[in-house]
Amino acid sequence: MPLKYFIVHAHHEPASFNGAMTRRALADLTAAGHEVKVSDLYTMGFDPVSDRRNFTTVANPAFLKQQNEERHATEHNGFAPDIAAEMDKLAWCDVLVFQFPLWWFSIPAILKGWVDRVLAAGRIYGGGKWYSNGFGVGKRAMVSMTTGGPEAMYRQDCLEPPMETLLVPIEHGVFWFNGFSVLPAFIAWSAAHGTDADRHVTLDRYAAHLLAHTGTPGRPPLNLADYPPPNFARKTT
Numbered sequence: 383m384p385l386k387y388f389i390v391h392a393h394h395e396p397a398s399f400n401g402a403m404t405r406r407a408l409a410d411l412t413a414a415g416h417e418v419k420v421s422d423l424y425t426m427g428f429d430p431v432s433d434r435r436n437f438t439t440v441a442n443p444a445f446l447k448q449q450n451e452e453r454h455a456t457e458h459n460g461f462a463p464d465i466a467a468e469m470d471k472l473a474w475c476d477v478l479v480f481q482f483p484l485w486w487f488s489i490p491a492i493l494k495g496w497v498d499r500v501l502a503a504g505r506i507y508g509g510g511k512w513y514s515n516g517f518g519v520g521k522r523a524m525v526s527m528t529t530g531g532p533e534a535m536y537r538q539d540c541l542e543p544p545m546e547t548l549l550v551p552i553e554h555g556v557f558w559f560n561g562f563s564v565l566p567a568f569i570a571w572s573a574a575h576g577t578d579a580d581r582h583v584t585l586d587r588y589a590a591h592l593l594a595h596t597g598t599p600g601r602p603p604l605n606l607a608d609y610p611p612p613n614f615a616r617k618t619t
């Protein structure tokens with residue numbers, strides 16, 4: 383079945399390996415009959431700073447409380463055009479892909495700014511919309527990342543934390559929280575350290591990874607029924 387992919391691309395150099403990965407994803411997914419939209423954040427000049435520029439409406443001019451302004455903007459069609467356009471792509475897609483280099487164990491600031499501004503209370507989450515009742519239910523999401531360090535460094539009891547720990551803020555805090563099922567991350571380890579031939583193999587592996595997961599369900603978000611209030615602890619029986 384043809385799918386709609388939305389790649390949020392966060393690298394400042396078009397000739398980078400991240401750039402090559404996004405171009406390969408675009409080419410191979412399109413050739414396989416899928417639709418692809420790319421938000422190339424640096425090329426777009428995406429503004430990562432979250433403030434009143436997020437909105438064309440104002441709920442309280444005296445005190446900026448982002449989530450209150452987001453709920454107000456949701457009710458009054460008051461998101462700035464750059465944010466509204468990203469929200470529309472998010473609603474459109476079946477599969478969301480974050481493409482980025484690992485920076486300081488995390489996503490680059492421009493992508494964090496995209497998350498902070500686009501995933502807005504009211505429109506995307508809140509009012510009962512989260513996890514198994516979230517905006518992204520029925521959609522899937524995936525990390526595609528490059529690193530400086532090798533895979534061996536990112537394991538339990540190694541110098542760096544295990545990669546699954548580093549992925550928690552993205553895969554749990556952003557994808558699951560908003561209802562997306564999580565496809566296995568693709569990680570291009572030490573992308574700058576091998577040879578061009580190594581990197582060609584990595585690009586082939588990435589294309590194969592994407593196509594292998596067109597029909598897989600991914601790990602579903604936590605089921606709210608299993609984590610009841612008031613303390614949201616996992617039910618044992």
Ligand code: FAD
Nearest residue numbers: 398399400402483484485486487528529530531573574581
């Ligand atoms: P590039 O350097 O752009 O590309 C690598 C090579 O691929 C280049 O030689 C390029 O010419 C070549 N290439 C491009 N296109 C192709 C193609 N089609 N086929 C073959 N080769 C091609 N690393 C960590 O592990 N942990 C961290 O916490 C971390 N923090 C960082 C923080 C900052 C602020 C910075 C700047 C870097 C950090 N790094 C970290 C390193 C970073 O993750 C890597 O430098 C990055 O992931 C490498 O990917 P790239 O796309 O930037 O590679």
